[in-house]
Amino acid sequence: MPGERKEGYSMAGRSEDLSDGIVSGHNCRLGGETHIKIGIIRCEEYSAKCAGKNCFPAVAERRATFAGYADELQLVGFDTCGGCGRNSASKIVARANKLRDSGAEAIHFGNCLVNACPWADLYGTEVAEATGLPVVRGTH
Numbered sequence: 639m640p641g642e643r644k645e646g647y648s649m650a651g652r653s654e655d656l657s658d659g660i661v662s663g664h665n666c667r668l669g670g671e672t673h674i675k676i677g678i679i680r681c682e683e684y685s686a687k688c689a690g691k692n693c694f695p696a697v698a699e700r701r702a703t704f705a706g707y708a709d710e711l712q713l714v715g716f717d718t719c720g721g722c723g724r725n726s727a728s729k730i731v732a733r734a735n736k737l738r739d740s741g742a743e744a745i746h747f748g749n750c751l752v753n754a755c756p757w758a759d760l761y762g763t764e765v766a767e768a769t770g771l772p773v774v775r776g777t778h
């Protein structure tokens with residue numbers, strides 16, 4: 639259900655629970671799960687310059703924000719925000735919903751989005767609310 643916290647969600651390390659489904663830092667964990675599916679959303683503008691050269695190794699090597707996940711971590715999708723939304727989250731929410739429908743249990747925002755997008759906080763709040771999934775700030 640949108641906005642509802644996923645059962646068993648917990649964090650370790652220097653993670654910060656912002657209590658709205660948005661999580662910062664490393665070592666995010668979906669407690670008790672042995673097979674976790676995640677999706678990544680990155681900056682559309684930056685995607686022209688980067689095909690995920692840092693995100694994919696971080697997933698494969700369980701580094702940074704992926705460090706605390708279960709051994710069986712499956713990336714179900716790697717999408718972009720859909721382009722600058724000018725304070726509207728509709729495009730990124732639609733893409734996050736597709737990732738959720740593909741089985742994602744958490745959505746990671748790429749570092750490019752987190753570090754450079756003026757709407758990153760708005761997007762995080764809206765995606766968490768619309769999907770009912772935890773939104774993790776950062777990938778590597």
Ligand code: SF4
Pocket residue numbers: 680681682683684719720721722723724750751754755756757
């Ligand atoms: S809305 Fe933000 S994340 Fe998307 S392309 Fe524009 S700056 Fe990048």
